[in-house]
Amino acid sequence: MMAKKPLRLNTILAVASCKCVRSILRHTGKGGGTALPGKVAMKFQKDVLETVSDGVDCIVVTGTNGKTTTANILESALTESGRNVLANKSGANLLSGITAEFCCAADWLGRPKKKVAVIECDEGALKQVAPRIHPRVIVVTNLFRDQLDRYGEVMNTLAQIRSGVEKAPQATLVLNAEDSLVSSLALDVPNRVVYFGLNTPVGDQKPREISDALHCIRCGTEYQYRYYTYAHLGDFVCPKCGYHRAKPDFAVQSIDRMEADGSRVTMKFGGETRPVAIGLPAVYNIYNAAAAIAAYVTFGGEPSEIIRSLKGVHSSFGRMEKFELPRKIMTRAESGNPAAAADATAAGMNAVVPVRMILVKNPAGCSQTIAYLCGLAEDFQLVICLNDRTADGHDISWIWDADYEKLAACSHLREIWVSGDRAEELRLRLKYAGVKTNRIHLEKDNAKLLAMMQESSLPVFVMPNYTSMLALRKVLSDATGKKAFWEKQ
Ligand SMILES: [Zn+2]
Missing domain, CATH: 3.90.190.20 (Mur ligase, C-terminal domain)
Structure with missing residues (x-):
């Protein structure tokens, strides 16, 4: 049960100002994706996000690529199964944008009107967002070199995600088994971890095109691969210290068909093998689908619900x-x-x-x-x-x-x-x-x-x-x- 919170004037002002500023921005055509409404709200109450998300059951999705798609798949499946879902669809995935999304979904007293949230979160913002919304599930899709001059290199991004994870020990981590960087998040944390991945090679198995993670994160030795899926993802093992790909709990056993508009795969999880049709093309969306299924089932959803909505899922914004x-x-x-x-x-x-x-x-x-x-x-x-x-x-x-x-x-x-x-x-x-x-x-x-x-x-x-x-x-x-x-x- 939620503890009864005293009414706070600054919460009311924060929520009201956020709603007003966003409404004005939209009516003047300035867009809904700006940081301003959330920033204004935080001026009235610095930790307003904690208040307006109190009691909301949250899934957070972070990682370099596939955040939006994975979050959209999860949101569709939850919505289609009858839940009233809060989601930051406009791609505003920093603290200010997420704050605005929760404020606008709260009543005028700052009490959340929705009980479930799927939040796409920027890798660098996770350490600010996670301790405020207390997510039950954190999905990390993958880690690639991205926007170098904002975050520095990929190891720095990994450290930022880790610091977010450390502030959410209650969260179950849903990690990409083939990404040696992402799966290293499981080392030395108390969180429960589940892995998703591909038990099958993809493509022509040429050496990696991009080497974001050539060397073992534990001892610096060059990894050996049994197979690749794409970029630095694959079945990796360190020949020196033995750090290796974890066996995925949610595994794509085979890719049965790949076409311009979607793929058909066979997935194995929970002791069962199931055919899955994905209404989005390309290998990276097979990963996104696997991540979404893993997160959904971990969150307590019925596998059949998400498998049904994966078939009809539409491409997300952009x-x-x-x-x-x-x-x-x-x-x-x-x-x-x-x-x-x-x-x-x-x-x-x-x-x-x-x-x-x-x-x-x-x-x-x-x-x-x-x-x-x-x-x-x-x-x-x-x-x-x-x-x-x-x-x-x-x-x-x-x-x-x-x-x-x-x-x-x-x-x-x-x-x-x-x-x-x-x-x-x-x-x-x-x-x-x-x-x-x-x-x-x-x-x-x-x-x-x-x-x-x-x-x-x-x-x-x-x-x-x-x-x-x-x-x-x-x-x-x-x-x-x-x-x-x-x-x-
Ligand atoms: Zn090693």
Whole structure:
């Protein structure tokens, strides 16, 4: 039972100011993802998050890649099984954003109206968030090099997560067994730990493209691998001290089918083997699905509930989002070809151009996206956007670690447009990767990019990083009438 808390004026002021500021920001079109409402709330009561989350049963998802997708899968499954779930959908995953989310989900006295929460949390913010919301489950998806100039290197990120875990000894940790960095979180902590992973190799088993964790975290010896799944993930063992991959409690036994729109796998957990259909493509989403199943069952949910919602799960904000852009057929004057419009109609072209946007923010995610694109069975156009603003990380040297070389050999890729503040570097990177220069177009004007997409006879894929995604998303949303993400139900 919850202890009865005395009414606090500062809590009421904190909640009220948070709700008001957020409402004003939304009505003035400033967006729901800003830090301001939470910051204002914390001015009135520094630890307001502790008050407004009191008694809420929480799952926290952190890690470099897949946080949003994993959290969305969990939220869908909980919602579809009848729970009223609080989630920070807009991607505001720092202390201020999470505070705002809980304040806005509380009544005017600061009492939570929802009993269950799925919170995506930034790796660096976990140490502030975990001790305030007392999560029952903490999921760590993976750890890759990301936004170097904000966090320093990957070991520093690991240390930040560890310090968050240490402040939540009550939480069960749900860890990626194939990530030697993530699974090391289980060393020397009192928490209960469950592992998820792939009992099967993936891909061509070439040496790792990116080495975020070459050496044993305990003794510094180079790991040996029985197999790889992607990047530094795989069945690792240290030949010197014996530190090795833990046996996953939630294991993908086999990948039975992988297609552009999803995968079918066989999973083993709780002594049973079950077929699982995942409505999202690529290996990294198999990991996200496994993480979500592990977290859901650990949280006390029925396996059948999450397996059901995994089948129908949609891509989350920015990570593989689909837009149906009305196709614009060039007029005679524009195209210089009087027959163009007639040809297009005669060819039975659809009235819409499918545009799929995949957020890419680090070399591992980028290489995975490229591998996914190269596995497609139809021709497509590609737009790559790279900004170097504060939210992206100013250091964009990571593009040299990503596997753009695969694009040069990708048989269905037609043309590439490069855009964003650092389009020139991207063009240079592609040139070094072996992509023919006459196939690379530099276009920094989003309106012109949109026009190109509208006139495309082929599906378009867009690979932006964070701030360039926000800008492009606005252009695409305006053109398709799609609502802004914070208005999404
Ligand atoms: Zn070792």
